[in-house]
Amino acid sequence: MSPGRVRLALAIGIVVLLEALVRFGVIDRFALIPPSEILWDLGALLLGGAIWPAIGKTLTDVALACVAAVVVGVVLGTLIHRWRPFREALDPLFAAYYAIPVYAFYPLFIVIFGLGDVPQVLIGFMLGLVAVIVNTLNGLDRVPRVLIKTARAFRLGPVATAAEITLPYAAPYIFTGVKLAVAYSFIGVIGAELIMSRTGLGYEIGFAYNNFDNAVMYPLIVLVLVVAGSVNAMFFMWEKKLLARRRR
C-alpha cells in the first residue's frame, strides 16, 4: 500500500472510531458530537448563508496579511541583504523573534487602531513577515558569485540585478517563506479573532463555545481546519510543480 492510502485509511479509521465512541456514550455528547453530525451541521450552516460574511471577512484578512508579509518581507530581505552591518545587527532579533508571543501586542494594536480589521491583519502580518525575511536572506546567501559577476558584466543596476537574477535564483527558498507566511497568517488572524473581535470565523467559534453551542462550534472548527489545510496543500503542490520545472 502506498503511504497516501495508509494515511487515508488512518484518517477514516479515526473518524469512524470517534463516531463509535460518541454514539456508544464513551465520550460525552456534551464534549463532542459525532463526526457525521458535524458534517451535517456544517452543510446546514453553509446553506443557511448567515456564516458567509464571517468566512469572507476572515479569508480577506488572511489574504491581506499574507500578501503584505510576502511583499514587505521580500523587499526588506533584499535591502537587508545588501547592507551587511545592518544585517548583523538584526540577526539576533530574527533569531529571537518567534520566541516573542506576538499576541501580547494585540491589546496594544486594539488600543491604537480600534477594534476593526487592522489589528488582526497586523498580527497575521507580523507573524509571517520575519519568516519571509529570513528565508529571503537564506536564498540570497546561496546565489553563486558567478551570477552576480555576470550581472555586473551586463552593467545591471541593483534593482535589475535583484529582479532578474538574484530573486529568481532564490525563489525556492523564498517559497518556503511564503508557505510559512500563509500558515502564520491563518494562525495570526484567527487567533486574534478568538481573543477579541466583533466578526470573523475565530469570533464565531469563540461565541459558539461560550454559548455551549456545539452544533455551531464543531462545524466551524472543522471548516477552519479544512480551509487552512487545503490552502496549505495547494501551496505545497504548487511548490512541487515549480521545483519539478526547475530541475528539467
Add this chain to the structure above:
Amino acid sequence: MTDALPQRALGTALLVVALLACWQALFIYAGASALTSPLDTIAYAAQLLGTASFYPHLIETAKAFTIALGFALAFGFLIGFTLGLHRFSGEVGEPVLVALYSIPKITLYPIVLLAFGIGMPAKVAFGAIHGVVPIAIITLAAVRNLNPVYLKAARVLRLKPWQITASVLLPAAVPEIFTGVRVGFSLTLIGTLLGEMFASQRGLGFLLIQAIGLHNIRLIMALTLILVVIAVAASTILLAVDHRLRRAY
C-alpha cells in the same frame, strides 16, 4: 571571535536603541491614551517585579510552561524517533505532521477546554500541543539524515532499540535535535500563554487578558515588555548553546 564579539554587541546595542526610539516616536504620535512611553513602562515593569502579588502568577506560568515543555519534548522525541527510524511510518506520518504544524491550533482551544476543564491541565495541554509538532518534525528529519553506517554498525553489534537510541542516535543527532528543542521552546511558551489567556484564573496570560478587559494600558505594556525580555533572553541563550553544539560536532 574575540574581534567579532564587541562589534556584534555594538550592533545589538544599536538595535535596542533604535527599537526604543521607534517606540518613543510611536508614543509621541499616538499619545498617552494608546500606549505608555518606554521609560514609564520600564519603571512600571520594575515596580511590578517588586510587588509580592506578581510572583504567584509568574511562578504559575513557569510551572505550566515547564510541564508543557516536558510533555512536548517527550512526545516530540518519541514521535520523531519512531517515524525517523521506521521508513514507511515516516512516509505516512511526515505530511500529517507538516499539515498539523500549519493549522491554526488556537481553534482547538474549545476542544482542549472541554477535555481538560479550566486550570493547569488545559494550559499544559495547550502549551504541549503547540510545541510537540515542530520538535517531532525536526527530530524526524535529524534521525533520517543520519549517516546510515551508524545504524548498520549498531545492528552488527546487536544493540537493542533503546541502546541504539541512547548511545548512537541521540549523540549523533544532538545538534539538529537541539534546534528542534529551541523552536519547541518558543512555541510551547506561546501556547502556554495562550492557554492562560483563555483557560485560567492565574498566570501571566491571565493577567494580560484581564488587563485587556480593564483597558489597563500600563499593565498591558509592562507585561508585554516583561514577556518579550524573558522570551528574547531565553532564546538568545538557547541560540548560543545551539551554535556551540554545531561547532563542537
